[in-house]
Amino acid sequence: MKIDGKPYRTIWPLGDDTVGIIDQTRLPHAFVTLELKTLDDAAHAIRAMIVRGAPLIGATAAYGIALAMREDASDAALDRAHDLLAETRPTAINLRWALKRMCDALRNRPREERARLAWEEAARIADGDVAVCRSIGEHGFKILQEAAARKNGAALNVLTHCNAGWLACVDWGTALAPIYMAHDAGIPIHVWVDETRPRNQGASLTAFELGSHGVRHTIIADNAGGHYMQAGQVDLCIVGTDRVTANGDVANKIGTYLKALAAHDNQVPFYVALPSSTIDWTLSSGRDIPIEERSADELLKMTGRLPGGGLATVEIAAPGSGAANPGFDVTPARLVTGFITERGTCAASAAGLRSLFPVETPENGIQRS
Ligand code: MRU
Secondary structure (H helix, E strand, O other): OEEOOEEOOOEEEEOOOEEEEEOOOOOOOOOOEEEEOOHHHHHHHHHOOOOOOHHHHHHHHHHHHHHHHHHOOOHHHHHHHHHHHHOOOOOOHHHHHHHHHHHHHHOOOOHHHHHHHHHHHHHHHHHHHHHHHHHHHHHHHHHHHHHHHOOOOOOEEEEEOOOOEHHHOOOOEOOOHHHHHHHHOOOOEEEEEEOOOOOOHHHHHHHHHHHHHOOEEEEEOHHHHHHHHHOOOOOEEEEOOOEEEOOOOEEEEOOHHHHHHHHHHOOOOEEEEOOHHHEEOOOOOHHHOOOOEOOOHHHHEEEEEOOOOOEEEEEOOOOOOOOOOEOEEEEOHHHOOEEEEOOEEEOOOHHHHHHHOOOOOOOOOEOOO
16 A cells, blocks of 8 residues: 555565564554564564554564574574564464464475575565455455445445554455455445554554545544444444454454444444454364453553654553453354455355365465364
């Protein structure tokens, strides 16, 4: 996607020993790029959420392995790099999927070839994500087109939660890809952007993305979505996901479940867009998904821009109070109208997933074997 007319991806190789990324902790106030030169740089970028979003976490981990292989291509170094990256964030399965793909591509190959092979495999993972997200966009576009046709020229109102746009992937995004395509095709569209407390990925990242692309949008408090649904002002919801289990349960940013409940109560279609690398075939239910518990400071403090331009972090809670901060929740499959994947759309169920992915392969998720 473009920033000030210049095309960007969220991660890109610079020569054959450095990786460029966008520092997402600085958005929306500053657009700053950074360089990753070592395995530790990559692990830190994921842990500190300088990069975030399930597919981008996977692509960054892949490049983390590639950077590690430039230093030391031994089996022990590969294991160390794998283990260090695997523990950076627990919920997004794309991290484990990308690490497995890298290890599978390198494990039985000669040491002297591993650095080159790792660089090539990481690039394939990143390029693959772009192609997959473009396909998700095309399939989701048809849903938006049909919904827009029922609006007799009025704008289609879509609600999204967190950030599942190009900043969360390598390009295009998952939930936002259909929206960009609908906008580019001239379909009048307006997006309700959940602010997504506590880290505000909606207000800071989704709003930044949509604004940069010229898509009309309005930031709303996380608690406002149900109200707009009751008022008939949400035509459909689309969100991304960090992990979908074999039965169709969906882990996504905390608050997604409440939006799905409100959508169900108001007969608002609720779609989940995902690349197949987000499917965890090893888990039969969302109950088993590990939920990341994040720092209480994310709730108790807030960072923003001062009138003079500088950033400041301020305390916003009663002094001495603690806070609990689960980063994700699980939406049961029964509340999801459908999945939008790179292979098309399907029911949010074991049978639905199987209709699109009859055979588990290393490309389409974490396999059982
Ligand atoms: O904690 P984050 O910012 O990494 O969480 C991101 C989300 O929850 C996204 O909605 C999800 O990764 C889907 S990204 C296409």
